[in-house]
Amino acid sequence: xxxxxxxxxxxxxxxxxxxxxxxxxxxxxxxxxxxxxxxxxxxxxxxxxxxxxxxxxxxxxxxxxxxxxxxxxxxxxxxxxxxxxxxxxxxxxxxxxxxxxxxxxxxxxxxxxxx
Amino acid sequence: xxxxxxxxxxxxxxxxxxxxxxxxxxxxxxxxxxxxxxxxxxxxxxxxxxxxxxxxxxxxxxxxxxxxxxxxxxxxxxxxxxxxxxxxxxxxxxxxxxxxxxxxxxxxxxxx
Numbered sequence: 001x002x003x004x005x006x007x008x009x010x011x012x013x014x015x016x017x018x019x020x021x022x023x024x025x026x027x028x029x030x031x032x033x034x035x036x037x038x039x040x041x042x043x044x045x046x047x048x049x050x051x052x053x054x055x056x057x058x059x060x061x062x063x064x065x066x067x068x069x070x071x072x073x074x075x076x077x078x079x080x081x082x083x084x085x086x087x088x089x090x091x092x093x094x095x096x097x098x099x100x101x102x103x104x105x106x107x108x109x110x111x112x113x114x115x
Numbered sequence: 116x117x118x119x120x121x122x123x124x125x126x127x128x129x130x131x132x133x134x135x136x137x138x139x140x141x142x143x144x145x146x147x148x149x150x151x152x153x154x155x156x157x158x159x160x161x162x163x164x165x166x167x168x169x170x171x172x173x174x175x176x177x178x179x180x181x182x183x184x185x186x187x188x189x190x191x192x193x194x195x196x197x198x199x200x201x202x203x204x205x206x207x208x209x210x211x212x213x214x215x216x217x218x219x220x221x222x223x224x225x226x227x
Contacts, residue, residue, distance in 0.1 A: 044217075092158070107158050
């Protein structure tokens with residue numbers, strides 16, 4: 001059974017640009033959550049999608065957005081990039097909303113560097 | 116904010132048991148204790164969870180005190196591959212709209 005797949009794994013952008021990250025959940029999983037990980041702030045929740053609807057959102061500015069498609073694949077977008085957006089962006093999938101059983105399956109992440 | 120307190124780092128000799136403590140003194144009756152770990156440059160990995168009874172799976176054992184204010188994750192025979200950051204998280208069961216909140220975790224170093 002394939003795990004959570006995130007693309008691209010690494011990318012470099014400059015300030016002011018935008019970026020789109022993709023996440024393919026485990027087959028059969030309908031919930032996708034996104035987290036940002038930085039050395040200073042650790043793992044922080046961005047948002048969660050279930051059945052193409054955003055169900056929960058963390059404390060991030062509106063520059064961070066996402067969506068989920070009918071096949072449960074998800075994308076997140078960051079517009080007007082800032083240096084502080086440099087981070088590892090992690091996607092996690094679960095069978096039910098929010099990982100009702102508490103078990104989230106994480107991908108290996110997309111490492112974004114903003115210059 | 117995370118509702119748990121963990122030591123920032125611990126060392127363990129290879130082959131010995133690694134006992135990772137977690138304090139969650141404000142845990143509510145409907146909150147479970149979850150453990151995840153993150154090996155360098157990988158996404159977090161689910162290990163185990165429990166409510167009030169001790170739990171064991173192929174990866175680890177979870178011991179929760181009777182008052183549920185603290186718990187210990189036990190890796191019975193630590194290997195070098197267990198070197199990782201271990202996160203203890205409390206979260207209500209079945210709370211689909213409550214995200215996992217990660218604290219700073221414990222960095223476990225398994226030494227040969």
